[in-house]
Every structure is written in structure tokens, then in C-alpha cells.
Amino acid sequence: MGFCSRRYFFLSVCLLQMLSVIERQVFDFLGFLWIPILVNFFEIIFIILGFFGAYQYRPKYIISYILWHLFWLGWNVFIICLYLDVANLDHKTNKVLKLDPKSESWWSNEGPGCKRILSESYQTASENCLVNYVHVEIFQAGLQCVASLIGIVIGICLSRIFLEEDDTCKLPLCVYYL
Numbered sequence: 001m002g003f004c005s006r007r008y009f010f011l012s013v014c015l016l017q018m019l020s021v022i023e024r025q026v027f028d029f030l031g032f033l034w035i036p037i038l039v040n041f042f043e044i045i046f047i048i049l050g051f052f053g054a055y056q057y058r059p060k061y062i063i064s065y066i067l068w069h070l071f072w073l074g075w076n077v078f079i080i081c082l083y084l085d086v087a088n089l090d091h092k093t094n095k096v097l098k099l100d101p102k103s104e105s106w107w108s109n110e111g112p113g114c115k116r117i118l119s120e121s122y123q124t125a126s127e128n129c130l131v132n133y134v135h136v137e138i139f140q141a142g143l144q145c146v147a148s149l150i151g152i153v154i155g156i157c158l159s160r161i162f163l164e165e166d167d168t169c170k171l172p173l174c175v176y177y178l
Contacts, residue, residue: 017043025044033097059159065155072148073145076145077145
């Protein structure tokens with residue numbers, strides 16, 4: 001695989017990541033999940049940074065992209081564990097995703113095929129959903145994990161190539177002072 005095709009592949013991965021994060025950001029805004037909105041915002045910034053790093057041959061930008069995506073990978077694994085209720089985590093009572101106790105995933109009431117039911121306490125619930133919202137959230141986080149892993153691997157390859165081709169550090173320091 002040639003150098004340019006790796007670079008174009010990385011740029012394509014960044015573009016696909018951007019599309020999937022923007023989609024996730026929209027639905028987090030609709031559900032008022034404020035902490036994921038903030039984390040998604042930083043993800044968008046670092047995707048742009050990685051994109052420009054690959055486009056302008058800047059290995060430091062790609063390295064910052066890689067370091068952020070290690071955190072992003074951990075965040076999405078946490079989201080998966082949270083929605084699967086692993087190790088005393090409960091997505092319904094956990095305050096990590098939401099600052100307001102009334103906020104919840106948009107998919108819980110508005111998912112495909114869901115019918116809203118108004119209970120006696122004026123709280124809405126949904127039934128007959130084609131896909132459980134937990135599965136939608138897990139799928140979104142899993143998709144982000146896969147894209148992050150691909151981006152990290154290709155980013156490491158690209159930054160290594162860029163650093164090997166960088167000839168600014170090959171001259172001894174004493175040459176600069178002559």
C-alpha cells in the first residue's frame with residue numbers, strides 16, 4: 001500500500017468519523033445529554049486536527065489525534081459498559097451522561113416504531129419499539145470504537161512516515177550555529 005493511499009485512507013476515515021459523530025451529536029442534543037455533547041464537540045475538534053495533520057503533512061497534529069482517540073476509545077467502551085449495566089453501572093440512574101435527571105437518550109422515546117404512552121404521573125414511556133434504544137446506543141458507541149481503532153492504526157503509520165521523512169532534525173545542532 002503506497003504512501004498516498006494510506007494518507008487518503010486516513011482522510012476518508014476522518015471524514016466518516018466526522019459524519020458519524022455529527023449524527024451522534026444531533027441525537028445527544030435532542031435528548032439533552034450534556035456530557036456526551038461536550039465530549040463529542042472535542043471529538044469533532046480532534047478529527048479536524050487529524051484531518052489537517054494528514055492533509056498538510058504535520059505529524060504532531062496526527063499524534064494529538066491519536067492521543068485523543070485513545071481517550072475516545074475508552075469513553076465509548078465506558079458507554080457500552082454503561083448501557084449494558086456492567087459492574088454496578090446503571091444507565092437509567094447514572095449521572096455521568098446527563099446533568100438533568102429528566103434528560104435521557106432520544107432513542108428511548110422516539111426510536112423506530114415507538115409509541116408514546118402518557119402515564120398517570122404525566123411521564124412519557126414508550127412501547128412497541130422495533131429496536132431497543134440500548135442497542136442503538138451500543139451500536140453507535142461500537143461504531144465509534146471501530147472507527148477510532150482504524151484511525152489510530154493508520155495515524156500511527158502516517159505519523160511514523162511523516163517523522164521519517166522530516167529532515168529538519170537530521171542536521172547536528174552545531175551546524176545551525178556556524
